[in-house]
Every structure is written in structure tokens, then in C-alpha cells.
Amino acid sequence: xxxxxxxxxxxxxxxxxxxxxxxxxxxxxxxxxxxxxxxxxxxxxxxxxxxxxxxxxxxxxxxxxxxxxxxxxxxxxxxxxxxxxxxxxxxxxxxxxxxxxxxxxxxxxxxxxxxxxxxxxxxxxxxxxxxxxxxxxxxxxxxxxxxxxxxxxxxxxxxxxxxxxxxxxxxxxxxxxxxxxxxxxxxxxxxxxxxxxxxxxxxxxxxxxxxxxxxxxxxxxxxxxxxxxxxxxxxxxxxxxxxxxxxxxxxxxxxxxxxxxxxxxxxxxxxxxxxxxxxxxxxxxxxxxxxxxxxxxxxxxxxxxxxxxxxxxxxxxxxxxxxxxxxxxxxxxxxxxxxxxxxxxxxxxxxxxxxxxxxxxxxxxxxxxxxxxxxxxxxxxxxxxxxxxxxxxxxxxxxxxxxxxxxxxxxxxxxxxxxxxxxxxxxxxxxxxxxxxxxxxxxxxxxxxxxxxxxxxxxxxxxxxxxxxxxxxxxxxxxxxxxxxxxxxxxxxxxxxxxxxxxxxxxxxxxxxxxxxxxxxxxxxxxxxxxxxxxxxxxxxxxxxxxxxxxxxxxxxxxxxxxxxxxxxxxxxxxxxxxxxxxxxxxxxxxxxxxxxxxxxxxxxxxxxxxxxxxxxxxxxxxxxxxxxxxxxxxxxxxxxxxxxxxxxxxxxxxxxxxxxxxxxxxxxxxxxxxxxxxxxxxxxxxxxxxxxxxxxxxxxxxxxxxxxxxxxxxxxxxxxxxxxxxxxxxxxxxxxxx
DNA sequence: ATGATGATATTTTTT
DNA sequence: ATATCATCAT
Numbered sequence: 001x002x003x004x005x006x007x008x009x010x011x012x013x014x015x016x017x018x019x020x021x022x023x024x025x026x027x028x029x030x031x032x033x034x035x036x037x038x039x040x041x042x043x044x045x046x047x048x049x050x051x052x053x054x055x056x057x058x059x060x061x062x063x064x065x066x067x068x069x070x071x072x073x074x075x076x077x078x079x080x081x082x083x084x085x086x087x088x089x090x091x092x093x094x095x096x097x098x099x100x101x102x103x104x105x106x107x108x109x110x111x112x113x114x115x116x117x118x119x120x121x122x123x124x125x126x127x128x129x130x131x132x133x134x135x136x137x138x139x140x141x142x143x144x145x146x147x148x149x150x151x152x153x154x155x156x157x158x159x160x161x162x163x164x165x166x167x168x169x170x171x172x173x174x175x176x177x178x179x180x181x182x183x184x185x186x187x188x189x190x191x192x193x194x195x196x197x198x199x200x201x202x203x204x205x206x207x208x209x210x211x212x213x214x215x216x217x218x219x220x221x222x223x224x225x226x227x228x229x230x231x232x233x234x235x236x237x238x239x240x241x242x243x244x245x246x247x248x249x250x251x252x253x254x255x256x257x258x259x260x261x262x263x264x265x266x267x268x269x270x271x272x273x274x275x276x277x278x279x280x281x282x283x284x285x286x287x288x289x290x291x292x293x294x295x296x297x298x299x300x301x302x303x304x305x306x307x308x309x310x311x312x313x314x315x316x317x318x319x320x321x322x323x324x325x326x327x328x329x330x331x332x333x334x335x336x337x338x339x340x341x342x343x344x345x346x347x348x349x350x351x352x353x354x355x356x357x358x359x360x361x362x363x364x365x366x367x368x369x370x371x372x373x374x375x376x377x378x379x380x381x382x383x384x385x386x387x388x389x390x391x392x393x394x395x396x397x398x399x400x401x402x403x404x405x406x407x408x409x410x411x412x413x414x415x416x417x418x419x420x421x422x423x424x425x426x427x428x429x430x431x432x433x434x435x436x437x438x439x440x441x442x443x444x445x446x447x448x449x450x451x452x453x454x455x456x457x458x459x460x461x462x463x464x465x466x467x468x469x470x471x472x473x474x475x476x477x478x479x480x481x482x483x484x485x486x487x488x489x490x491x492x493x494x495x496x497x498x499x500x501x502x503x504x505x506x507x508x509x510x511x512x513x514x515x516x517x518x519x520x521x522x523x524x525x526x527x528x529x530x531x532x533x534x535x536x537x538x539x540x541x542x543x544x545x546x547x548x549x550x551x552x553x554x555x556x557x558x559x560x561x562x563x564x565x566x567x568x569x570x571x572x573x574x575x576x577x578x579x580x581x582x583x584x585x586x587x588x589x590x591x592x593x594x595x596x597x598x599x600x601x602x603x604x605x606x607x608x609x610x611x612x613x614x615x616x617x618x619x620x621x622x623x624x625x626x627x628x629x630x631x632x633x634x635x636x637x638x639x640x641x642x643x644x645x646x647x648x649x650x651x652x653x654x655x656x657x658x659x660x661x662x663x664x665x666x667x668x669x670x671x672x673x674x675x676x677x678x679x680x681x682x683x684x685x686x687x688x689x690x691x692x693x694x695x696x697x698x699x700x701x702x703x704x705x706x707x708x709x710x711x712x713x714x715x716x717x718x719x720x721x722x723x724x725x726x727x728x729x730x731x732x733x734x735x736x737x738x739x
Numbered sequence: 740a741t742g743a744t745g746a747t748a749t750t751t752t753t754t
Numbered sequence: 755a756t757a758t759c760a761t762c763a764t
Binding site for chain 1: 740747748749750751752753754
């Protein structure tokens, strides 16, 4: 017996999965059960032990990060770079296919990828051109309509309006949008997937080639696949390949953007011979944390069934803290973090997780004030910044003249005297001839356009032409640099003496650095460097911040936290209406997805888990009273230790509702400095006006109090009337009668 | 062409 | 409270 680096580190269940016969396999892998490990070891096993050619393996993930991680780990296991191994995201692989087969896919060779923001701009343009009212036809909704249909595999021709004029219009807009994309030679994210699906569906020769090549298809986070992704996989796999899919129905939290957990069950039906493996031993969390998560998720119906266990210690109880308000909540978390650090802990061990991004603000304020280093994940990434996208638009135009969106974006940036009127002329001309804005402009020079506008436009066209010639053959970063100089973009921002101008100029410099750093990682396609770079930045705009590896508290939404782990986790804002979110509370599916999200959050914690909520929270500028999240009640009580602050002098006596249990569990006492806003908590708005109380109004009838704000006669209450709906009323005038 | 003004909405996010 | 966005005025 010799040491086997591929199989030795695995437990029995993992090993069974990794060494599954070369046939379809489904692995249900609970949180922290070694999912990635099984995937990577399976690949290594196929190549290393089973002599499978790396060429015949395709591994698909959802994020670039996961793909990168998988590649690194496989390489480390095998001790070599398995060269032609295809590991990538669904979108990345689809892109690769479309680049290779652009002709068969009906694209132009230099097609460009647009992100969600570009997509929305395009839709807005369309609405304007169609003279449709944006309040009636909300761009976001149209975008959603288009994307969900693409995700479901539907083209506008295949959609039925069913006598619904609104729907008919949506379908028409979808069609117009498609035409606009085709004219511009751009492809959105959903299109990458749909288009490559159609490529295989409609080009048997192409499909045949890939079917023969990829005998082993591995899929990560299978519960997150949407319809088109699954259809794409099924097409590829056919009847001969061995799909090896790994997923966890309890961690399906992207239903709202088209992910279909049902694909897990569907897989079993589509591949009846598939072997099922369960990974239930958790290596991440303490017994208490797992028990809490298990107890919570047991409230969901229709699970595939899976219970995490650990051979490790029970660990500390789950800590629950009821804060007065969001400030208090943040102060509590901050206090605990400082204690952790005082005892020799590091900041990066800690994650503050919340349901929505807006919640990060208060934490940031407190952390800033107390000099706790932190990092917020999410928000605008580098390549999504406006100034970067401006620069990219120039680059795209250099590559593809018919990219109308990019044309419009930069034609007058920096301002060169091309106003709305000239642009409208050009747009109209383009519409008539069905040509690109670029071509239309050429046709309009000196004709439809006045002398002045013509000069300006000619200047722009010549700039682009000149630049194209000038940068030909240069190094990528030189190309970017020349573009920035020639277009005057950098200068434009430098002239803005405000701080943001400076920052933007710096970001543009950074773009040059990014271009310089690019290249090594480019092995995929034989695309020219600039084209490859453009595809890279839209497709892998991700994690430009990963370099900031300081010791800091990690702050992110629960969604972002999926797949990560931290020794100490604070799950904040555990209030009904916030988490579960108000908009998900209405439906069972919505609520269950929120519950899974909570499950994901809990299982991020390795050693300590804190749940916190605020009894009063200021949201959108108004104070809301809220109930603790139902997820707290669904967590087995015996696992929870409630932390209540010991009463301090600054504590108002009137806060009687805390008096009885104040300090009972308070192992630690917190100095609560007084801050404004608490008084309203102590004094009810008026007698009988409590949250949830029934009231009668002279005109509106009976209703239930949803919210209270302020105190005394100026106080306002939000009442949900049985017949009139929800209204805000001022106590002074409302004349509400308690029931 | 630029900035002030007012209206509006405000889960979650990768690619 | 606040951020974004369209419209309007300068």
C-alpha cells in the first residue's frame, strides 16, 4: 500500500462519490461536507488513476472564483498542470464556444459582451425610440422579461401574448431588443447561454464534436442551474457521457433569478441509472451550530432529506442579542469584535452578514468611529465604474464600429460639441437605413448635419480611425494608454478638481495596469489581445478587490457569503420583514428560500454564531418596530443563549418591558451611552396604540397597526385597514379608537 | 453644457 | 435617509 494523495484524505462517503463508476452520478453535498474536495478529487482521480484524458473533461461552475479554485486544487493534486482541461463558468464556456463557432452561431466575429447595465441602457434607448412611457414600461421589468425568457429558452417568436396587450408589447420589445443587439454585434449574459444552447441544438456536427470530446462533465452548485443551463448540459451529455453533478437543495437561494432546484430531482428522472451519494458529515461547524441549522431547515417541506452531523465538539451555544435599534446592534457587534481581538483574535476571522446591502451602513459608521478595520463585499466593482466603462466603450468601438451603445456612450465624452440634436439626426438616419450609428454618421456629414456638427462628428470619427491605426500591433497596455491619452479621458477627469475626479483619473491609470497584468491568464482563445481583454473584463469583472488582504472584518450579504466560512459569524437584522424579507413573506416558496438563506448563513460559522435583531429600526428614514425573525423561533431554543445587557444608569426607567429579564443572561455588561431616538421607544404614541393593535377610524373602518413613529400628538401610525389598504396617519388628526 | 430641482423607489447578484 | 434619475433653468 502506498500513500494515495487522491483518495487517502477522503472519508468513506466522499471516497465512494469520487470513485463512482463512470456513469451518471448525483452528489447531495451538505454545507461544509467537502463538496469542492469531492469535485476536485474526482477530476484528479479520473486523470491520475483512471487514465482519462484531461481533454475529455469539462467542469462547470457558477463563479470565476470557484472555477479558479478548482483548477488550482486539481493542479496541486496531480502535481502538474493538466493542460487542456476545460474548467470554467457556464458563461465562460459558452463564450468560448461562441468564439470558436461564431459563424455557425450567427454572430459576427468581433461580437462583444454587454453587462446588465449596458443591457438596461440599451432597453432605455429602445423605449425612447419607440416613444414609450418609462413609467408604464419600466426598463427593469422589460429587462427581467427578456432575461427570464432567455433563461427559459424562449425567443420572442415562440412567445404567445395570449390576448394580453401588455404582454404583447413586452414580446415586441424583446424582439426589438434582439434586433438591436444583432445590429450592434453585442451579446448579453443570458444570450451567451441561450445562443450556445441553440448552437448545439441546431448544428448537429458541432454538437457531435463536443459530445465525443467531453465524456466527463462535472457540475458544481447544481441546485443553482436554470432551465437553459440544464438543457445545455443535457444536450451535451447525450446518452454516452458521464455527468457528475454536485449540489445541495438546502442551499438553493437563487430561485428569484431563475435557478431551479427541481433540476436536482429532474436529474434523477433524466438519468435513472444515476447513482446517488450523500455527504452529510460536516467538517466546518460545531455541533451546536449544526443542530441550529438542522432545526431551522427542518421547517422546509419537500426537501431531498439530509442531516448534517459532526464528530467534533458541541461548542458554544448560539448567542442571541436583542438590540434597541440598529445602532445598538452595531455597537454590540463591534464590542464583541473588540473583545475577540483583545483576546488575541484577528479581524478576518469575523464575518458580519446581513440580508440587504443597506444594512452595512450603520456597521460601517460604528467600525469607522472605533477604528475596526472592515471590508464590505458587493457594491460596484472596478470594471463597473462609470469612468472605466467609458474607457471600455472606446476600446470596443475600436474593435467594432457597429457597437451603437458604445458609440452613444462616448461620442460626446469628453464634450466635443455634439449635442442631443445632432445625435437625434444621426439616430433617425440610422433607423431609416437600418445601419449602425457609425455608418449613419458618415452618411450625415455635411448633409443632414450642419457644418458645425459635421466638424465635431468628423473629429470623433477621425479620432477613432486614427487611434485604430495608431495602436495596431502595440502591447495591450500601450493600446489602452494611447486611447486614454488620445481621447482626453484622463485629462477630462483630472480637470475635475473634486476628489472624485482625482479618483476617477486614478482608476483609469489602474485600467492600464490591469491591461498590463492581463495576458498571462489568457490561454483560452486565439483572440487578439484587446478583444480578449474586453471579453475578460465583462465576463470576469469579479473580485478585483481580492488583493486587499488586510486583516479586516468581512461584511457581506448572505447571498455573497454562500460558499465561504468564518470562525465567528454575526447574523444581523434578524427581524421579520427584513429577514425573512417582506417581499418574500407572502409565498411559501419565497419564505422557504429565505429560510434556506438563513441556513446558508448559519452554516458559514465554524466556532461561534451570533444572531442579532433590533426592536426598532430606522429604514428609509422612518422608524419601524419589528418582531424578531420567525427563524429565531424556528431554531431549537435549547441551543440559544440570550444576551441581555445589564441595566446601566443611562437606561430609561420607563423601559419596563426589559426590566424583568434585564441582566439575567448578561455575562458581559455593556456601557450604553445614551443616544437620541430611544425615548420614543419608551413612550407609546398613545394609549392602546401598540404594534399589532386593532383600531377603528371614522372613515377607513377597522385595521391593524403596522408601524409607529414618534410620540405624542405628532406621532404617526401606519395602519392596514381591512378595506382601504395601508395608510400613514397622524395621531393628532386621525382620531383612532383602540379596539 | 452644467448644475439645481424635484420625483421616485428602496432584496438578494453572477455572469 | 438617501441615492438615482429625469427635467428644467441658467
